Amino acid sequence: MAGGGAVELDVAGRAVRLSNPDKIYYPERGFTKLDVAQYYLAVADGVLRALRDRPTTLQRFPDGVDGEFFYQKRAPKGLPDWLPTARITFPSGRFADEICPTEPAAVLWAANLGCLTFHPWPVRCADTDHPDELRIDLDPQPGTDFADAVRVARELRGLLAEHGLRGWPKTSGGRGVHVYVPIRPRWTFTAVRRAAIALARAMERRMPELVTSAWWKEERGAKVFVDYNQMARDRTIASAYSLRARPRATVSTPLRWEELPDAEPEDFDLRTVPPRFAELGDVHADMADHAFGLESLLELAERHEAEDGLGDLPYPPDHPKMPGEPARVQPSRARKR
CATH class of the missing domain: 3.90.920.10 (DNA primase, PRIM domain)
Structure with missing residues (x-):
């Protein structure tokens, strides 16, 4: 059932409106649109590290994981003026302007559109033909x-x-x-x-x-x-810290090599990743170096x-x-x- 009303979130000093915050996105566990938004707020630094300056396709689930979904490659209508885009070229030779997140508010803005999973290109907006x-x-x-x-x-x-x-x-x-x-x-x-x-x-x-x-x-x-x-x-591949459209709301989670042998995918979800992030931070933060x-x-x-x-x-x-x-x-x- 869709929730009514709207809430306004403060995202690093920028106000982002979240409509229908009580709308159920993950029925098996009862997670709502607001739960999704709060998750992305908790891991904002990590997910932004994975998306920053990258042309990004949005995988949108406007009716939650049990409803239909679609991939939005071209920047949606109503794009705020603070959210930049970059032009990418498809194998066919056609092109599109995709969003290029540069601040945490971009992630929450996309979450308000029902985006659960972010699919960034392996390039930066300054050079979209050479992967990094x-x-x-x-x-x-x-x-x-x-x-x-x-x-x-x-x-x-x-x-x-x-x-x-x-x-x-x-x-x-x-x-x-x-x-x-x-x-x-x-x-x-x-x-x-x-x-x-x-x-x-x-x-x-x-x-x-x-x-x-x-x-x-x-x-x-x-x-x-x-x-x-x-x-x-x-x-493209689901970004680090992206939620996945699975019943338990699992997360594509960065790990340290020493953690990998004992890891289980179900251990990392909307509820467990935020406290992990609060304790350890982004364990892939040094990739940028x-x-x-x-x-x-x-x-x-x-x-x-x-x-x-x-x-x-x-x-x-x-x-x-x-x-x-x-x-x-x-x-x-x-x-x-």
């Missing part, structure tokens, strides 16, 4: 679970170190693990994706019983998929191609055909031709 984050999405397939993703993440940590890189892990808010590597913004999306493919193949060789880089689901088996296409242009190079991973990709004949892998279906890309046909269908 390498994002590694460890996605457990049927037959595997979060514990398997954790095993892969811990092995990935060592592989990154061998290439002079450091990763910061977080829960996805579901069954997966995300690992972020801050990088210098000098490589294109194509090159950063190529580095992600090299990582995926290297992990597959290290843990063949548990890791796959296969794009087609029918070829993955009960393994953890390293989703290299999360580095393709216009693909680092920017690594991709030279070593790109050299690895060249070796994969020269020595093993391993070139590009398929892009997502909404992308135009790319130079050097293999046939974008499901293997079982290709065999029937």
Whole structure:
């Protein structure tokens, strides 16, 4: 049931209006729109660190998690004059102006629109063609679970170190693990994706019983998929501290590496993350102090191609055909031709 009235929130000195504060967003636990807003107030510094100056897509649930949702890429109508935008270009060549949060009030303003999950691009508004984050999405397939993703993440940590890189892990808010590597913004999306493919193949060789880089689901088996296409242009991942549209209101939560083995996704939710944040702060705050190079991973990709004949892998279906890309046909269908 929708709640009536409105409240005004003070967000770092800026007033943000919240309509229908009693509207239920998470029926299983009775969490309201106001609960969501208060959550984002409690973790404002952390979520803003993840979103600051980044073109951001809003995943909106105007009727709560049991209702329909949509992704809002273009800045909504009625955008306040204090909330900037940045122009991003889609693979089709079309473009859009997306919001670029620069202050906590932007997060609460979006929450008032029913945004539960923020999907920032891996670029900053000053240069929207060169990612400054390498994002590694460890996605457990049927037959595997979060514990398997954790095993892969811990092995990935060592592989990154061998290439002079450091990763910061977080829960996805579901069954997966995300690992972020801050990088210098000098490589294109194509090159950063190529580095992600090299990582995926290297992990597959290290843990063949548990890791796959296969794009087609029918070829993955009960393994953890390293989703290299999360580095393709216009693909995004739920931000750090974003709520997820799951019944228990779980949160995509930054962790320290030593916490990962004992973590459970359900431990981190709308109620538990604020006191954790109050005690520990943003455990990924130091990401901003680092920017690594991709030279070593790109050299690895060249070796994969020269020595093993391993070139590009398929892009997502909404992308135009790319130079050097293999046939974008499901293997079982290709065999029937």
